[in-house]
Amino acid sequence: MPTPRIALTPGEPAGIGPDLAVRIAQTAQRCELVVVADPAMLEQRARLLGLPLTLTPVDYDAEARVAPPGHLSIDTITCAAPCAPAVLDSANAPYVLQTLDRAVDLCRSGACAAMVTGPVHKAVINDAGIRFSGHTGYLAERCASDAPVMMLATDDGALRVALATVHIPLADVPAALTRDLLRHTLRVTARELQHRFGIARPRVLVAGLNPHAGEDGYLGREEIDIITPVIEAERASGLDLIGPLPADTLFTPHRLQGADAVVAMYHDQGLPVIKHLGFGRTVNISLGLPIVRTSVDHGTALDLAGGDHVDTGSLQAAITTAIRMTGVDHGA
Numbered sequence: 054m055p056t057p058r059i060a061l062t063p064g065e066p067a068g069i070g071p072d073l074a075v076r077i078a079q080t081a082q083r084c085e086l087v088v089v090a091d092p093a094m095l096e097q098r099a100r101l102l103g104l105p106l107t108l109t110p111v112d113y114d115a116e117a118r119v120a121p122p123g124h125l126s127i128d129t130i131t132c133a134a135p136c137a138p139a140v141l142d143s144a145n146a147p148y149v150l151q152t153l154d155r156a157v158d159l160c161r162s163g164a165c166a167a168m169v170t171g172p173v174h175k176a177v178i179n180d181a182g183i184r185f186s187g188h189t190g191y192l193a194e195r196c197a198s199d200a201p202v203m204m205l206a207t208d209d210g211a212l213r214v215a216l217a218t219v220h221i222p223l224a225d226v227p228a229a230l231t232r233d234l235l236r237h238t239l240r241v242t243a244r245e246l247q248h249r250f251g252i253a254r255p256r257v258l259v260a261g262l263n264p265h266a267g268e269d270g271y272l273g274r275e276e277i278d279i280i281t282p283v284i285e286a287e288r289a290s291g292l293d294l295i296g297p298l299p300a301d302t303l304f305t306p307h308r309l310q311g312a313d314a315v316v317a318m319y320h321d322q323g324l325p326v327i328k329h330l331g332f333g334r335t336v337n338i339s340l341g342l343p344i345v346r347t348s349v350d351h352g353t354a355l356d357l358a359g360g361d362h363v364d365t366g367s368l369q370a371a372i373t374t375a376i377r378m379t380g381v382d383h384g385a
């Protein structure tokens with residue numbers, strides 16, 4: 054396989070994204086990493102960390118090449134305001150989104166094979182007056198794709214969790230959980246596990262929404278009215294689905310045996326489990342986009358920015374997964 058060129062967006066400049074970029078540059082990669090960011094901001098963070106960093110403008114006309122340690126290719130987008138670790142400034146929100154726009158364009162034009170994103174701070178982007186609930190929805194809009202599916206996966210594939218609903222208030226989940234949404238989530242998850250992960254017939258466990266999967270309707274009706282009918286219909290069309298399963302026992306090793314993924318009904322039903330198992334080596338993957346996008350499993354960790362305790366494990370896993378996905382993609 055030729056060396057892939059991968060766009061890396063460090064995300065919120067006050068967070069640990071710049072630290073991650075500087076630190077990952079110190080280790081050998083199997084791709085050319087093109088950091089889409091402000092070079093002065095990255096150099097400032099490298100100085101603070103006492104790490105070497107040489108940024109070379111990317112040459113998209115040349116073959117992709119692996120950079121030596123301490124080096125990264127750069128595609129320059131400039132911050133609007135000066136930045137310091139842990140000091141959020143909504144003036145830089147447009148900069149953060151511009152880096153994402155650029156990375157999407159690079160992937161769509163074929164200049165990069167995939168994009169890997171560092172963490173953004175959702176609130177500071179909203180503070181700037183820009184409605185933003187996360188990369189997944191934003192990137193889908195940029196790619197004109199509807200209803201992407203967020204899936205987190207440990208780097209060894211031991212657990213994969215896709216979400217039916219994502220960044221909405223918990224109180225809004227039941228109304229958002231429609232038959233159409235669940236059908237779409239199951240189909241996209243199964244299809245992408247086939248095309249992007251090479252799993253011929255993925256087995257997917259589907260969680261219920263209510264305690265004990267509704268206890269025959271005595272603890273909630275979503276299982277009877279929404280989840281079971283969709284599972285039965287999709288099973289009849291060939292998907293390998295098991296559920297609705299009570300979420301409290303779905304994640305036991307016995308249940309997970311032979312399963313390729315879990316579809317959870319909401320963010321905090323699925324993500325605490327996978328983060329408990331593999332925080333720091335888990336990858337966030339956007340399914341249903343025309344481009345490959347992976348991301349870290351953590352947020353901006355303002356408390357650690359510019360310090361010595363930033364773990365690059367999840368970023369490394371996101372890069373490795375992106376490379377693997379670009380090799381496995383048979384045209385999803």
Ligand SMILES: NC(=O)C1=CN([C@@H]2O[C@H](COP(=O)(O)OP(=O)(O)OC[C@H]3O[C@@H](n4cnc5c(N)ncnc54)[C@H](O)[C@@H]3O)[C@@H](O)[C@H]2O)C=CC1
Nearest residue numbers: 171172173174175176348351352353354356357362363364
């Ligand atoms: N991919 C993304 O863009 C994500 C963005 N976020 C955003 O990040 C912001 C902060 O979110 P929080 O809930 O506080 O989660 P967080 O992941 O930033 O922090 C949670 C805890 O994990 C630690 N931590 C996080 N990353 C670490 C790393 N690489 N190495 C060592 N320790 C690490 C932090 O110090 C903190 O104790 C929010 O605005 C949230 O929306 C959260 C998750 C993903």
Ligand SMILES: NCC(=O)COP(=O)(O)O
Nearest residue numbers: 186187188189190337348
């Ligand atoms: N909880 C996952 C998260 O916040 C990252 O979401 P996204 O930015 O990848 O959409």
